[in-house]
Amino acid sequence: MNDSYNTREIIEAANAPYQIYNLTAIERRYPTATLPYSLKILLENLLRHEDGVNVTKADIEALATWDPQAAPSKEIAFTPARVLMQDFTGVPAVVDLAAMREAMQRLGGDPAKINPLSPAELVIDHSVQVDVFGRPDAVEKNAAIEFERNQERYVFLRWGQQAFSNFKVVPPDTGIVHQVNLEYLARVVYSQGIDGTAQAYPDTVVGTDSHTTMINGLGVLGWGVGGIEAEAAMLGQPITMLIPQVVGFRLTGRLPEGATATDLVLTVTHILRKKGVVGKFVEFFGEGLDHLPLADRATIANMAPEYGATCGIFPIDQETINYLRLSGRAPEQVALVEAYARAQGFWRDAKSPTARYTEVLALDMGSVEPSLAGPKRPQDRIALKNAKEVVSKILRVYQEERSGAAGKDRDMARFHNEGGGTAVGGEEAHHTGLEMIKINGRDAALKDGAIVIGAITSCTNTSNPSVMMAAGVLAKKACERGLRVKPWVKTSLAPGSQVVSAYLRKAGLMPYLEELGFHVIGYGCTTCIGNSGPLPDAVSQGITKGSLAVCSVLSGNRNFEGRVHSEVKMNFLASPPLVVAYAIAGTMDIDLYNDALGTDQAGAPVYLKDIWPTQREINDTVLRTLDSAMFSASYDGVFTGDARWAGMNV
Secondary structure (H helix, E strand, O other), X not given: OOOOOOOEEEEEEOOXXXXXXXHHHOOOOOOHHHOOHHHHHHHHHHHHOOOOOOOOHHHHHHHHOOOOXXXXXXXXXXXXXXXEEEHHHHHHHHHHHHHHHHHHHHOOOOHHHOOOOOOEEEEOOOOOOOOOOOOOOHHHHHHHHHHHHOHHHHHHHHHHHHHOOOEEEEOOOOEOHHHHHHHHHOOOEEEEEEOOEEEEEEOEEEEOOHHHHHHHHHOOEEEEOOHHHHHHHHOOOOXXXXXXXXXXXXXXXXXXXXXXXXXXXXHHHHHHHHHOOOOOEEEEEOHHHHHOOHHHHHHHHHOHHHXXXXXXXXXXXXXXXXXXXXXXXXXXXXXXXXXXXHHHXXXXXXXXXXXXXXXEEEEEHHHOOOEEEOOOOOOOEEEHHHHHHHHHHHHHHHHHHHHHHHHHHHHHHHHHHHOOOOOOOOOOOOOOOEEEEEEOOEEEEEEOOEEEEEEEOOHXXXXXXXXXXXXXXXXXXXXXXXXOOOOOOEEEEOOOEHHHHHHHHHOOOHHHHHHOOOOEOOOOOHHHHOOOOOOOHHHHHHHHHHOOOOEEEEOOOOOOOOOOOOOOOEEEEOOHHHHHHHHHHOEOOOOOOOOOOEEOOOOOXXXXXXXXXXXXXXXXXXXXXXXXXXXXXXXXXXXXXXXXXXXXXX
């Protein structure tokens, strides 16, 4: 490779030498010290891949002299360090690799030479569904059904795992791709032997899933791409892109008591979607990062597709290092990340120069309040205090539409009857917004606004120990007051990794979640991507018979109508503790600030404020429970899988 700017040099980390392409060498000619962090990563990528063909000296100069106000026009070639896939969108890529091997064999060559040139990792997480729920064996039952349904696909992926080098598969029932990437796969700084020398460079990734951006929270640049681009990257080809505009998002203050990372990300999503950042990078900065745990950063980065940005990235700082240690990364790797970030000017601290941005938005995190988003779009934030008013208005619209449809049916029946046609509508349905159903041997009134799905799901939130512990503490307090989930609510807990269930058990909170019906049903995307499974027959029939407008509440990242379940019209995104609270209420048509969730053993009303955990309770639980050994144990043998996976004949 060329090195027109003489940027190659050696640094030392953990008593080992590494060759790097040092950006400080180019600062003497161009104002690169004040480039946004994300563009510094791209600049290093160009310096390292300068070959005079795909990447030229002119390309490097164009990025080094970036004009924040210029409309994107200059195309560059970005070569990601690795490719990340999940089992739905990743299978075609593996099929193409297999087809290339067949072609190589037909041509008389060695098919074993066909392998990804760039490291590729595939996590199987998109196939598990919530068929069985609310019972201790739900996770085992759902896993068995999953393997039965997907036997042919899984045999093929198991073959690929064994056949290809530079290609790894994380088997089913391990976790969600983006959470596994955050907790285990991501390196932050890659190292690879080049011509006998260890070369260090930023870990960058493209993925076949839009929420690949979650890894931006760890300081890793990455985003979702199409299958063809991902395959090209696997084969060592660069991805062409325009040098983007970069929007800076200054965070100040800290979250107030009662607000969660979910409330923060829904607020950020609302602000950025309203502003319009499609096709742009978003970069978070400001003193607020000093009070923002890495898990909260990952939650914000995860929803970049929802706020429209190509990525939503955070810089590397001490919090990044703390998380790498917590999640069990090797000490040598952690040392390399810090040494490299400091050498390259990637490191964020009080002395960091202020970057130049296309424009700057700001949020005082102290202004964030408990929130939901819905009923159909993730950017439609609703303050929790206004939720009942908003839901009531929406329900009136549905009820008017239902009345209008019923009126048309009556008119048509009258037309047929008066015209001598066959009499229809004699048994006219009177939709009242209420249907009596029998479930679990008890009569229950299913109404408009009823919550029929309550799901703690998605890497967006299950990757965040604070909100998961909050859900557990709230469940404990609810059980101690005698509260129970309404019988028509289909409850589920689908952690994004086995670390989550491990710390909930260690904290002693899992029994309370299970008492409320939130048993672990699997480790995968489940309800967040529409794999919510069937509703109980009685609930489904009641919805259909009464043409009811019912709801789901989930800790996911998308809530388009029909996405979560075809029979559910309204879907609300909420934090895990709010999911539990709403499941207890059983309806969205409630003011959680002023209406009781239920009554305790003495018949006294119990309000949300009575069981909502304090920030100190949450922090204390996290501190006494979470440790690096838990991560190491959960990811030990992560590519091996269980007996079902290991025992498949390929």
